[in-house]
Amino acid sequence: MADNPDSPLPTGPALQPEEQEKMLSAAISQRATDIHIDPTRNGYEIRFRIDSLLSTWKQISKAEGTALVNQIKAFSGIETGATFYPVSHRQRLSISDRPIEMRVTLVPCISGPKIAIRIIDRDTIRKTIHQLGLSSSSLSGLQEWITTLNGMFLVTGPTASGKTTTLYAILNEIVEESRHVVTLEDPVEYEIDGVNQIQIDEHHKLNFADGIKAALRLDPDCLIVGEIRDSGPAIQTMNASIQGHVVMATMHSRDAVSAVTRLRNFQGENHQIAAALGLVANQRLVRKLCHDCRKEVKLSKQEETYFKRFHLRPPSRAFGPGGCESCRMTGYYDRTGLFEIWRMDEEAYDMILRNTDEATIREKSIHSGRTSIHEHARDLIEAGVTSFEEVIRLGLDLPWSDYNALG
Ligand SMILES: [Zn+2]
Incomplete structure (x- = not known):
């Protein structure tokens, strides 16, 4: 049985070396299965789930967090602008010439949009x-x-x-x-x-x-x-x-x-x-x-x-x-x-x-x-x-x- 790498998933452009690519590269090199981007009172916290447990990768300011959320919305095909209900999109893209598949879920929370990214490991x-x-x-x-x-x-x-x-x-x-x-x-x-x-x-x-x-x-x-x-x-x-x-x-x-x-x-x-x-x-x-x-x-x-x-x-x-x-x-x-x-x-x-x-x-x-x-x-x-x-x-x-x- 073979998996099907050619299934019709939306394919995003190769990412520019921007914040989200740095984040994805770090997550993949650390073998993370999920990335959580959580709005906090003063900014955003980015955490990786590695071997079952979450650990903080980075804390960023509100402005940086908003820019990152917008970048992720853009590459994952989620409508930019305010989001009032939970949305989930699958995306395939290439990070350091490696094909990566992920499911991006965005949920509006009181302090801002929360994003969870599941990195799908075809292995x-x-x-x-x-x-x-x-x-x-x-x-x-x-x-x-x-x-x-x-x-x-x-x-x-x-x-x-x-x-x-x-x-x-x-x-x-x-x-x-x-x-x-x-x-x-x-x-x-x-x-x-x-x-x-x-x-x-x-x-x-x-x-x-x-x-x-x-x-x-x-x-x-x-x-x-x-x-x-x-x-x-x-x-x-x-x-x-x-x-x-x-x-x-x-x-x-x-x-x-x-x-x-x-x-x-x-x-x-x-x-x-x-x-x-x-x-x-x-x-x-x-x-x-x-x-x-x-x-x-x-x-x-x-x-x-x-x-x-x-x-x-x-x-x-x-x-x-x-x-x-x-x-x-x-x-x-x-x-x-x-x-x-x-x-x-x-x-x-x-x-x-x-x-x-x-x-x-x-x-x-x-x-x-x-x-x-x-x-x-x-x-x-x-x-x-x-x-x-x-x-x-x-x-x-x-x-x-x-x-x-x-x-
Ligand atoms: Zn050791």
């Missing part, structure tokens, strides 16, 4: 399942699903946890000429050749429920639902899976097992959920320790308690962040996936059918078919890939204060 859709950061047991679970394509693949996690990247990586594995793939996305971030992508557009009454109905009339072999947000689409998606379509979807849920509760809350009947689910993943993106400056640390008793709570042995060794030039003194560089993979087996099927509560399913499934996210976190800490404090930052389970209280 995201070229990733293979081997590049997601899965542990070997999770990877083999996923490969087993890809071989059989049995039941729905549901990937869960909070916003910006890499769910779409995971879906595209699997799509790369299963797309072939003989398969007709239809996706429903809001928004369509990456255009892909050979895939029918439907953009959800609530303003024009194209919601997920109607989109799924339309997509199924297109006779797809594989249906991808960008996000299950409410009852109608949840039931439709499960029914599509039960009817034999290969279905992949994303949904917000705390962990893999709580996806069952979420589907029950969406009025899904236990027999539907049990019959529809094939594999449930839960994922986060965790920052990787900078290899140039990470240092070995000793975990405290409380920190070891964290793993014992999940019936896991603590990591045999751990590393913490240092700070050097290559990581901008943050101690971290790049991110990787942290995964929980839950394969439906006979026992899981029976438990869902018998309306077993979430806590019991969680407890029993750990002995069969599920590798927990905490175990993956422990292994990444032990391997020096990430730190304990980074795992805590993700808030996977209890608040850290509760562990401190446990002593």
Whole structure:
């Protein structure tokens, strides 16, 4: 499967070396995924999101900020002059001879227009399942699903946890000429050749429920639902899976097992959920320790308690962040996936059918078919890939204060 670099996006002129080009070049060289230009009381603040976290790049005066906002409006095709409602435009341009794609969103705020720029990294859709950061047991679970394509693949996690990247990586594995793939996305971030992508557009009454109905009339072999947000689409998606379509979807849920509760809350009947689910993943993106400056640390008793709570042995060794030039003194560089993979087996099927509560399913499934996210976190800490404090930052389970209280 190849992505389509020639899709008809508005192409802006090569930028003059002006303020916005300096900003974009800096953002790209620092691997930023988003740029935020925020009006403040005295001027504007420009921040970059790098490896999940925002950091200030520059503070500029009101006059400089207004000029920058106008430059961005001009190159992204947003009407110059006052803006009274949120607008969003996609733009492709060339920075230092490198083609860059971005989505510019402008929202009028009390103190002035706020701009958010999402830098769209096309490498995201070229990733293979081997590049997601899965542990070997999770990877083999996923490969087993890809071989059989049995039941729905549901990937869960909070916003910006890499769910779409995971879906595209699997799509790369299963797309072939003989398969007709239809996706429903809001928004369509990456255009892909050979895939029918439907953009959800609530303003024009194209919601997920109607989109799924339309997509199924297109006779797809594989249906991808960008996000299950409410009852109608949840039931439709499960029914599509039960009817034999290969279905992949994303949904917000705390962990893999709580996806069952979420589907029950969406009025899904236990027999539907049990019959529809094939594999449930839960994922986060965790920052990787900078290899140039990470240092070995000793975990405290409380920190070891964290793993014992999940019936896991603590990591045999751990590393913490240092700070050097290559990581901008943050101690971290790049991110990787942290995964929980839950394969439906006979026992899981029976438990869902018998309306077993979430806590019991969680407890029993750990002995069969599920590798927990905490175990993956422990292994990444032990391997020096990430730190304990980074795992805590993700808030996977209890608040850290509760562990401190446990002593
Ligand atoms: Zn470093």
